Amino acid sequence: MKVIITEKINDAGIEILKKYGQVDCRFGIPKEDLKKCLADYDVMIVRVAYPIDKEVIDCGKNLKAICMNGIGLNHIDCDYAKEKGIAVFNVADASNDAVAELAMALMLNIARKVTPAANSTRQEGTWNKHAFTGVQLKDKVLGILALGKIGSRVAKYAQAFGMTVIAFDPYLDKSKAAEMNVELVDTVEKLLARANIISVHSPLTKETYHMIGKDQIALMPKGSLILNLGRGGVVDEEALYEALKSGQLAGAAVDVMEQEPPGKNKLFELDNFMATPHIGAATIEAQEAISRKLAEKILAHLNIA
Numbered sequence: 001m002k003v004i005i006t007e008k009i010n011d012a013g014i015e016i017l018k019k020y021g022q023v024d025c026r027f028g029i030p031k032e033d034l035k036k037c038l039a040d041y042d043v044m045i046v047r048v049a050y051p052i053d054k055e056v057i058d059c060g061k062n063l064k065a066i067c068m069n070g071i072g073l074n075h076i077d078c079d080y081a082k083e084k085g086i087a088v089f090n091v092a093d094a095s096n097d098a099v100a101e102l103a104m105a106l107m108l109n110i111a112r113k114v115t116p117a118a119n120s121t122r123q124e125g126t127w128n129k130h131a132f133t134g135v136q137l138k139d140k141v142l143g144i145l146a147l148g149k150i151g152s153r154v155a156k157y158a159q160a161f162g163m164t165v166i167a168f169d170p171y172l173d174k175s176k177a178a179e180m181n182v183e184l185v186d187t188v189e190k191l192l193a194r195a196n197i198i199s200v201h202s203p204l205t206k207e208t209y210h211m212i213g214k215d216q217i218a219l220m221p222k223g224s225l226i227l228n229l230g231r232g233g234v235v236d237e238e239a240l241y242e243a244l245k246s247g248q249l250a251g252a253a254v255d256v257m258e259q260e261p262p263g264k265n266k267l268f269e270l271d272n273f274m275a276t277p278h279i280g281a282a283t284i285e286a287q288e289a290i291s292r293k294l295a296e297k298i299l300a301h302l303n304i305a
Helices: 011-018 031-040 054-059 078-083 096-112 114-123 149-160 174-179 188-194 214-218 237-246 284-301
Strands: 002-005 022-025 043-046 065-068 087-089 141-145 164-168 183-185 197-200 224-228 249-254 273-275
Touching (some): 011 284, 078 087, 183 188, 237 249
Parallel strands (some): 002 043, 043 065, 224 249
16 A cells, blocks of 8 residues: 655554555645656545645546545545545544634634734733723524534534524434524524524535625624634625624634635734634644544555554
8 A cells, every 4th residue: 555645644644554555745745746646656645735636636547545634525526536436535523623612712712802902912012901892602692504513512612601502504403403402593594683693614515605695794783703614615705804894793703714825815904803724623632533533444445454
């Protein structure tokens, strides 16, 4: 077995794979260089540096598996890979707690204006306790878009803060939501109209692209907050900018953007917007678990261990 790893992953999975074959850690390899050497490998482990498109896949003459060290597969042409007989893997469960915890961290941050207050104190040398009045989470209505494994954890954490949780998820049964003490609504519009805070955990598909745009944001109570820890593109960034600038939204925090890295983006000009660089799964525990589970999936697929 010959494995190429194109971006840094936790050592735990690497050490497992090394017991059964050759593992080449080519972290940061440019796309063109990858295409030139890919024919030598049975397995490719990637993250999100660039799309794994038809051009790349066609270079993998001996590829048996393309493996994503994480959840998202929207940058991999999965259908084409499967046409070529190449399996595509991800690790869907190992980072759920980490992402949900980050959602709560971002929620508290924008609700209580933690980052602006800390920056004012440290960088400007001020002690202006009256300039950063926020809102409590207690008694607020949290609307979760996609009540899956991450969204359901966010619901549980939010309830511990005394929040009422409602959700939109067309793939979830109402009885299942009721078990979580969450009210399931049947449209995104109903969710937005009732919630003070929205937490987005949807994947990016044709159906969810710009699901939250200008018209949808206009339905939200003035001064609401929005989080996106799903995928960039679910929230229309132009509409988000206008809503934050006008005061329709009091704040927004995202861990994902339509373009990553985002480059020059006018959202960063706004004091009520914050972004983290897609760090939802970036905990020591989650990264070790993802790496281990991915290695185990590879070995099982190749019938090696």
